[in-house]
Amino acid sequence: MGDDSLRWDTETVCGECGSATAACGTELPGEMRERLLAEHGATELRLGSSVDRRAVMRVLRRSLGLGLGEARAVLDRGYGGTLPEVELLARRLRVVGVGAVAVAGAGR
Incomplete structure (x- = not known):
């Protein structure tokens, strides 16, 4: 996570021939995302008890394209x-004054 955006990268080496590949990008491929969720569980966004719903909606719309x-x-x-x-979403919400945290493993 850097510059208010996400990036991913992966490297693999073949155990048989030693051939190596590397890949990276900004949009996480669906199968990689599903594998991360399966291995680590979902993380849940938790908002403070008293939040400005309009500010949250603006950040959600801008960040998620909704x-x-x-x-x-x-x-x-x-x-x-x-x-x-x-x-990243929680950070964007905190920037506009909304109390937000990411709770790892909440979806397990």
């Missing part, structure tokens, strides 16, 4: 994802 109704649904039901995804 429409108004979708952002409202996320605000009502909660948000979970990988630890880096949720921590």
